[in-house]
Amino acid sequence: MGESTLRDVAELAGVSPRTVSNVVNGYARVTDATRGKVERAIAVLGYRPNVLARNLAAGRSGQIVVVVPYLDTPYFAELLQAIIPAARKAGYNVLIDQTDGDRDHEAELIGRGPRRFLFDGMIISPLGLSQADLSLRDPALPLVVLGERPSDGTFDHVGIDDVAASTEAVRHLIAIGRRRIAAIGDQPYPTGEAAQLRTRGFRAAHAAAGLPVDESLIISTTRFNRVDGATAMTALLDRPDPPDAVFCYSDLVASGAIHTALQRGLRVPEDIAVIGYDDIEDGRYGRPTISTISPDKKAIAQLAVARLMMRIGSTEPVPGVELRAAHRLMPRQSTLTDVSATS
Amino acid sequence: MGESTLRDVAELAGVSPRTVSNVVNGYARVTDATRGKVERAIAVLGYRPNVLARNLAAGRSGQIVVVVPYLDTPYFAELLQAIIPAARKAGYNVLIDQTDGDRDHEAELIGRGPRRFLFDGMIISPLGLSQADLSLRDPALPLVVLGERPSDGTFDHVGIDDVAASTEAVRHLIAIGRRRIAAIGDQPYPTGEAAQLRTRGFRAAHAAAGLPVDESLIISTTRFNRVDGATAMTALLDRPDPPDAVFCYSDLVASGAIHTALQRGLRVPEDIAVIGYDDIEDGRYGRPTISTISPDKKAIAQLAVARLMMRIGSTEPVPGVELRAAHRLMPRQSTLTDVSATS
DNA sequence: AGGTTACATTGCAGCGCTGCAAAGGACTAT
């Protein structure tokens, strides 16, 4: 059996193709009798609508694209897991694009590329793109930005309050009695805005507690992964005056840092407490479990998708908004010795 | 400016729409003069072809879908990185689908779902699907299977020689003088075929060296990740007679196992040697670097894409073939003490 | 020169569906 079309169904059901279309789309008022006939015909023929034709006729692709720097970074993988069902529910298929954080690749995607027809809108987590670059985009592209690139007023931005979250993380370290606190993950250059916000929180928590900040304990990294954490931790522990706690800008960094500490025979958290950021699944199962800042990924996904749908649906330009999802401090074994319940 | 169409370009260039189409597609013989005119018009109008319309007219979607159980598993992420460019080069866009290893989800994808129109073919790495399930698929779907589900003759299968690779891995452990070798990752049930092949290699290497296999050293796991490795290693080290080497069925498992060993104050590889499988990037940068079996991911990707293109292009049913990509043993620090060059 | 070949270019029809607006039919109000 070849594929049957709307017309075939219409013929078999004895109605017009348009009516079949109405039934298929749950449109308008269709009498139960008609609906029954059509549905029976659909079942008999095994008809399924041709998405391609539908999209061409409707002038949309029915797909959105989610652009992330790295696919194998658990945080993005988990975020995608939240975005995909949200988009499906809204009737959209999700394309995934990995950019490796490459500026040109990202720029091409938000520009007027030929692939533009494949998606109706984009959710992007930029890495290489600077604030200025973002404004050079195709203005006709409905866009929602994740992470830390505040909106220029023409697109939406969804994120958590990084400064507040970071402040909480460091405040937690102070609360458990640590005084020499290091930070791993600063990125003191234009595209490192996300990192800089965390550094601001780091400072803010110190200020609030009346503690001085030892600038030499703020370690920069180019990425946020295990190796970076391990390397930075090695440098910290090689010092004559190592820290007694570390605030890592991602759970992967924390994981690498803990690994190094353990390898050196240090106890975590007794000798050195570690807190991460992102609340990735791995951190909930390792030993020790990793204390972290848990962004509400589901909320981020839903906000992003909802805004994007709105933008896609609207003909007028929509002013950009800043949306904040919730976050929670999750104390676990890497900062507490008496944690029984984890998760 | 709204989007301009083929017709607009044709009008401006003073040729027929069909000629513009020919130029755009690099088709047929077009005189340089005509091509020049058309290209100039395209540039002036900023024309880009509407992929949707093209696909509808051509009766294809221009997309293939790659189905993997987990997106955040580095092996799959890296494989995807190889597949995507290969598919793009062949003029196809890649959709990515994660199934969580869920049988029903996988079954739906290879069946006659409504999303079928979104892709012309599928590359799937099944996990929940049994051999029998695979044969229940939509026969009209061009399909290439990765991993260990040998072809039933109607689809292609691309993989490496798991038995041979596993044998090499264990032979390596024997060659460096180990005699009590454990295996972590067996899955003695129908969908665990991949794991079972590795266990076969494990046995084969023992047999070839005239060593007995201690069955109690073969540890089963449900998945292949860090936590599984850590848990299994804990069990092994708690024994009165712990092994002096471990063959892990993935690098993630190896990573978890090494983590546990180090945490217990053991030296790797001196006290216990560990070898993994997959050659993921993380294993090349950790401490110690992880010895592993490196499947030629690029070759796997290229073979899979090439076969799929062939299937898509062919109208006749194509008999399924078994394709083997190369693999290499990569000795690194976790099995050798004097390794200087890693990679 | 007449006929053939070769090639660049074109026209037609339609992929399968939807937007729009009108037609048809049943029913109510006067």
Added chain:
DNA sequence: ATAGTCCTTTGCAGCGCTGCAATGTAACCT
């Protein structure tokens, strides 16, 4: 009985492109 109202169903045209086969024209052959 006639006009008006409401709701279901329909027809038309076309989204932008390509497959196919045909057209026209220039170059070639004998």
